[in-house]
Amino acid sequence: MENPVEIRDVTYAYGEGALRREVLRDVELRVAPGEIVILTGPSGSGKTTLLTLVGALRGLQQGSCRVLGHELAGAREAERVALRRRIGFIFQNHNLLGFLTARQNVAMALEMDGGTGEAQRLERAGALLGAVGLAEHTEKRPGQLSGGQRQRVAVARALVARPGLILADEPTAALDKASGQEVVHLLRDLARSRGTAILLVTHDPRILDVADRIVAMEDGRVVGDGSAQAVLG
Numbered sequence: 001m002e003n004p005v006e007i008r009d010v011t012y013a014y015g016e017g018a019l020r021r022e023v024l025r026d027v028e029l030r031v032a033p034g035e036i037v038i039l040t041g042p043s044g045s046g047k048t049t050l051l052t053l054v055g056a057l058r059g060l061q062q063g064s065c066r067v068l069g070h071e072l073a074g075a076r077e078a079e080r081v082a083l084r085r086r087i088g089f090i091f092q093n094h095n096l097l098g099f100l101t102a103r104q105n106v107a108m109a110l111e112m113d114g115g116t117g118e119a120q121r122l123e124r125a126g127a128l129l130g131a132v133g134l135a136e137h138t139e140k141r142p143g144q145l146s147g148g149q150r151q152r153v154a155v156a157r158a159l160v161a162r163p164g165l166i167l168a169d170e171p172t173a174a175l176d177k178a179s180g181q182e183v184v185h186l187l188r189d190l191a192r193s194r195g196t197a198i199l200l201v202t203h204d205p206r207i208l209d210v211a212d213r214i215v216a217m218e219d220g221r222v223v224g225d226g227s228a229q230a231v232l233g
């Protein structure tokens with residue numbers, strides 16, 4: 001089975017000419033099927049830039065990045081859009097729509113799924129909200145939920161379309177310790193039961209235990225790759 005993420009020799013720079021600044025240099029990284037990889041490192045080391053390249057949210061400049069079997073080098077915007085639909089995204093600020101209920105927010109992620117009618121989408125959304133412990137909150141809007149509950153809705157939304165890969169950027173940054181751990185453990189358990197791979201960027205040392213592997217970055221380079229103990233000492 002092909003690795004959901006296979007990155008080779010990726011170099012990326014912001015700006016042009018005299019303002020050009022390399023923020024990723026010769027990055028190699030792979031995520032195996034079903035594997036949970038945490039990308040960590042100091043602020044500015046290039047983690048988010050790498051995640052947005054893998055998520056086809058920006059164009060590749062140099063090197064090779066295969067995601068869910070698609071090469072992103074030279075990919076057109078339409079191909080990137082198609083690939084993005086096969087990835088589940090979770091961001092720091094949940095990005096839920098305030099005027100929709102939790103159930104509608106989750107169901108929205110299925111709208112691209114042509115074969116599913118609205119009733120079925122809402123039913124699947126409700127089932128997944130149940131799986132993240134929010135069965136009693138499906139009809140509430142994000143403003144009526146706690147931060148941890150909102151992030152659990154975001155987890156349900158990222159998983160509902162059965163993506164092959166989840167990309168998460170600082171999913172616990174806005175949460176206290178207990179809710180942060182709860183959310184990532186939930187994410188890990190659901191992803192494991194579905195065989196979904198996760199690439200998760202975090203500064204948060206409290207959640208490193210969910211990873212199968214930790215990749216450490218510094219100054220645009222990968223400086224460590226292995227078990228938590230091997231990488232962080």
Ligand SMILES: Nc1ncnc2c1ncn2[C@@H]1O[C@H](COP(=O)(O)OP(=O)(O)OP(=O)(O)O)[C@@H](O)[C@H]1O
Binds near residue numbers: 043045048050203
């Ligand atoms: N759109 C942009 N234009 C120019 N420079 C940028 C842009 N986005 C990020 N950078 C710079 O690229 C470098 C890497 O940023 P990036 O956000 O990838 O790092 P990070 O490791 O995710 O940091 P943090 O942990 O603070 O989010 C930083 O020096 C940042 O200032």
